[in-house]
Every structure is written in C-alpha cells, then in structure tokens.
Amino acid sequence: MGTFIIEGGHQLSGEITPQGAKNEALQILCAVLLTSETVTINNIPNIVDVNKLISLLEDLGVKIQKKAKGSYSFKADDINLDYLQSDQFKKDGRGLRGSIMLVGPLLARFGKGYIPKPGGDKIGRRRLDTHFEGFIKLGAKFRYNKEEYFYGVEAKKLKGTYMLLDEASVTGTANILMAAVLAEGKTTIYNAACEPYLQQLCKMLNRMGAKISGVGSNLLEIEGVESLGGTDHRMLPDMIEIGSWIGLAAMTKSELTIKNVSWDDLGQIPTVFRKLGITVERKGDDIFIPKHINGYEIQNFIDGSILTIADAPWPGLTPDLLSIILVVATQAKGEVLIHQKMFESRLFFVDKLIDMGAKIILCDPHRATVIGHDFKSTLKATTMVSPDIRAGVSLLIAALSAKGTSTIHNIEQIDRGYEDIETRLQAIGAKITRV
Ligand SMILES: CC(=O)N[C@H]1[C@@H](OP(=O)(O)OP(=O)(O)OC[C@H]2O[C@@H](n3ccc(=O)[nH]c3=O)[C@H](O)[C@@H]2O)O[C@H](CO)[C@@H](O)[C@@H]1O
Numbered sequence: 001m002g003t004f005i006i007e008g009g010h011q012l013s014g015e016i017t018p019q020g021a022k023n024e025a026l027q028i029l030c031a032v033l034l035t036s037e038t039v040t041i042n043n044i045p046n047i048v049d050v051n052k053l054i055s056l057l058e059d060l061g062v063k064i065q066k067k068a069k070g071s072y073s074f075k076a077d078d079i080n081l082d083y084l085q086s087d088q089f090k091k092d093g094r095g096l097r098g099s100i101m102l103v104g105p106l107l108a109r110f111g112k113g114y115i116p117k118p119g120g121d122k123i124g125r126r127r128l129d130t131h132f133e134g135f136i137k138l139g140a141k142f143r144y145n146k147e148e149y150f151y152g153v154e155a156k157k158l159k160g161t162y163m164l165l166d167e168a169s170v171t172g173t174a175n176i177l178m179a180a181v182l183a184e185g186k187t188t189i190y191n192a193a194c195e196p197y198l199q200q201l202c203k204m205l206n207r208m209g210a211k212i213s214g215v216g217s218n219l220l221e222i223e224g225v226e227s228l229g230g231t232d233h234r235m236l237p238d239m240i241e242i243g244s245w246i247g248l249a250a251m252t253k254s255e256l257t258i259k260n261v262s263w264d265d266l267g268q269i270p271t272v273f274r275k276l277g278i279t280v281e282r283k284g285d286d287i288f289i290p291k292h293i294n295g296y297e298i299q300n301f302i303d304g305s306i307l308t309i310a311d312a313p314w315p316g317l318t319p320d321l322l323s324i325i326l327v328v329a330t331q332a333k334g335e336v337l338i339h340q341k342m343f344e345s346r347l348f349f350v351d352k353l354i355d356m357g358a359k360i361i362l363c364d365p366h367r368a369t370v371i372g373h374d375f376k377s378t379l380k381a382t383t384m385v386s387p388d389i390r391a392g393v394s395l396l397i398a399a400l401s402a403k404g405t406s407t408i409h410n411i412e413q414i415d416r417g418y419e420d421i422e423t424r425l426q427a428i429g430a431k432i433t434r435v
C-alpha cells in the first residue's frame with residue numbers, strides 16, 4: 001500500500017497543466033477495436049486505469065506502438081478472441097470500470113463480447129443493465145455466469161433499432177453506440193448520455209466513417225456502416241482534474257493558473273465553484289484563480305435559503321467533483337448541502353474530515369451539510385486511508401490546507417486517475433512525498 005506524507009499549510013503558486021481525460025481515454029481506447037486500420041491517440045494520461053486498459057488491448061492482440069509521451073498508435077488487425085475466455089482475462093478484466101466498454105466493439109466487429117464484472121470505484125451499486133439491455137435490443141443473446149460474475153453477449157449480425165435507455169449511463173451509452181455503428185440499419189438512442197467525452201467519441205467514430213448525428217444531445221441517430229477506418233484523435237483535458245485544482249487553489253489560498261482547460265467543455269464546473277464564492281477567471285483558454293486572502297463566501301439561493309449542490313447527468317454537474325466541492329466548502333464562509341444523488345457510498349469519507357475538525361453533518365448516505373470555518377479554524381493534520389479516487393484527492397487537498405503533517409495510505413486509488421500527482425504538486429510548491 002503506497003503512502004503520501006504531506007506537510008500542510010503552505011501556499012502554492014504557478015501553473016499546472018491538466019492531464020488528458022481519464023474517462024474519455026477509457027472510451028476512446030476501446031474504440032480502437034472497431035477497425036483493422038491504425039488509430040493514433042494523443043494526450044493519453046499515464047495513469048493506472050488507462051495503463052491497465054492498454055495492457056488488456058495488448059493481451060487481446062492489438063499492436064501498440066508508443067510514438068511520444070502520451071501518444072500511441074493501435075492496430076487491431078489480428079485479435080485473439082480466445083483470450084476472452086482465459087482465466088487471465090477473467091482476472092485482469094475486473095481491474096477497472098472502463099473495461100466494460102470492450103464489449104460493444106467486440107460484439108459489433110466479431111459477434112461476441114465477454115467481460116467479468118468490472119471494477120472501478122467502490123462508491124455504491126454500479127449496475128450494467130443499461131449496457132446489456134441495449135445490446136439485447138440490437139439483437140444480441142445475453143448470458144451471465146453468476147458463479148464467475150462473467151457476462152457475455154453474442155450475435156451473428158446486430159440490427160439497428162429504437163431504444164429509450166432506462167438511465168443516461170455514460171459508459172452504457174458509449175458501449176451501445178460502439179456496437180450500433182457497425183449494426184445493420186438505423187439505431188436511435190434516446191436518453192443518451194451526452195457529456196463532452198461522449199461527444200469526443202462520436203466525433204472520432206464519425207472520422208472513422210461512422211454516421212452518427214445528434215452529437216451533444218440526448219438523441220443519437222446512427223446509420224450503421226459495413227466497416228470503419230483509422231484516424232488520429234486527441235483527448236480533452238481532464239475536467240475532474242481541473243475542478244480538483246480549482247478547489248486546491250482556493251483552499252490553500254494560492255494563486256494558480258490552470259493551463260489549456262478547453263473552457264467550453266467545462267459545463268457547470270466554473271459556475272459551481274463561483275457559487276462557493278471562489279473567483280474563477282477566464283484568461284484565454286486558461287483558468288486563473290487569484291489568492292483568496294479573505295476567504296470565500298457561499299452564496300445562498302435567491303430566496304435566501306441554503307445552497308444545494310447536487311450531481312446530475314450532463315449538462316448537470318458531474319458526481320465525480322462533489323467530494324472535492326465538499327472539502328472546499330469546509331473552509332468557506334456559510335453553509336451548503338451537498339447532495340450526491342448517483343452513488344450511495346461516496347460521502348462516507350467525511351468522517352475523516354470531521355476527525356480533522358471540519359463541521360459536517362452526514363444527513364444520510366446521499367446528503368451532507370457543511371458549515372464552513374471561514375478559515376477561523378484550520379483543519380488538523382491526521383493519518384487517513386484513501387477510500388476511492390475522488391475522496392482520495394479531497395483528503396489530499398484537506399491535508400495540504402491543514403496545519404502539520406498528514407499521512408494518506410492506499411494512494412493507489414489516487415494513482416488510478418491522477419498522473420504523477422506528487423511531482424506536479426511539488427512543482428507548484430506543495431510539500432508532498434511518496435513513501
Ligand atoms: C469510466 C467512467 O467513465 N466512469 C464514469 C461513468 O461511470 P458509469 O458509466 O459507470 O456511470 P453511469 O453513468 O452508468 O451511472 C452512474 C450512477 O448514476 C446513476 N444514474 C445514472 C444516470 C441517471 O440518469 N440516473 C442515475 O441515477 C446510475 O444508476 C449509477 O449508479 O459515469 C459516472 C457518472 O457520471 C462517473 O461517476 C464515472 O466516473
């Protein structure tokens with residue numbers, strides 16, 4: 001188990017460049033299976049989850065060449081489908097959430113897709129009904145081996161159809177979309193997820209020869225094609241990382257520039273931090289956070305009632321930022337209700353913040369009320385264990401703002417999604433070491 005030792009209470013300053021987006025990378029990498037031609041992908045983050053997926057692709061027979069830092073080419077012209085039935089795949093396929101999106105492309109191109117119950121954050125139930133209901137609608141036969149937690153779908157040829165998804169699942173939409181591009185005829189996906197990473201996937205598939213319209217909306221129409229060709233693709237910056245650095249700057253009273261954020265793809269993120277009273281300035285495509293010497297004050301709703309910040313499918317606020325917003329609120333002036341609607345086990349990490357002196361009431365598994373200290377009292381350093389990726393970074397931000405030296409164990413959770421985090425934080429003045 002890896003550990004970070006963090007000496008808190010120091011102001012940071014300078015520039016930080018966000019890595020390529022983890023959740024986009026997981027979709028885009030699976031899409032390389034849809035063609036026998038070369039696909040080159042740039043700005044791939046060097047993080048554990050992405051590297052696990054790349055190595056799964058390699059085990060499947062995809063030829064991979066590293067071109068430069070973060071740039072790889074992929075050629076899926078000789079796929080070893082037997083690997084999908086191997087014990088190795090049953091073990092490795094479980095290692096991350098994103099592996100579920102191997103199923104759609106494999107089903108579409110080779111007539112079968114299998115996957116062990118995928119891993120990812122332990123943040124509550126993470127069902128896969130949307131994915132498999134979609135494949136079944138496209139004509140696939142579904143099997144589930146309960147003993148081995150092993151899912152499978154098979155079909156000689158998928159047939160386009162209309163479907164109304166039971167929920168706007170992000171990976172579910174990507175998976176069904178990747179199956180539908182090679183199906184016979186027209187597929188309509190209503191209640192589709194439509195976040196920028198899915199838009200990126202649609203644009204990439206269209207460059208490969210797919211015919212997808214409605215990109216960016218919750219109604220996707222797909223005219224199936226016989227085959228797809230190669231392309232070049234560049235990943236967007238990671239919006240959750242960008243949000244993490246906004247929160248870090250405010251809570252440590254630091255002046256920070258976050259470079260090349262692709263501002264127009266950030267949706268609600270700048271607005272939500274502004275509701276916490278944080279100044280988020282746009283400078284070209286950078287975000288500038290000035291020093292919040294006098295702290296930041298949470299706005300109430302216009303009728304004077306306490307602000308609620310809740311997640312919702314895009315264009316709502318991503319659930320992956322709520323843990324970070326919660327920790328930043330602990331030093332704001334005022335109160336806020338954080339409502340995590342999607343996941344039921346994601347707020348339990350607040351007990352660590354309460355130990356550090358934060359004023360939080362966990363109302364139920366989905367809601368926490370935070371009463372900010374307005375920097376009148378600092379958080380106290382402590383020893384903690386990172387339960388999931390975003391809670392881990394939230395605890396890291398808390399530790400960097402706290403007085404004294406904190407220890408965070410199980411930082412493998414953080415490494416799943418943040419590239420070389422300690423080096424990048426050290427470069428802006430953070431006192432953090434990995435032991
Ligand atoms: C690898 C990857 O891309 N992971 C992201 C992806 O996970 P993932 O695709 O697994 O998440 P889903 O979008 O399927 O659903 C997330 C949760 O929200 C619930 N739900 C979803 C849609 C909806 O309209 N109503 C609803 O209640 C689901 O039941 C589930 O509990 O999207 C999540 C939601 O943005 C993010 O937290 C994950 O980081």
Ligand SMILES: C=C(OP(=O)(O)O)C(=O)O
Pocket residue numbers: 022049096097098119120121123320389390417
């Ligand atoms: C929940 C997350 O990831 P995953 O879906 O990969 O577990 C996340 O990135 O916050």
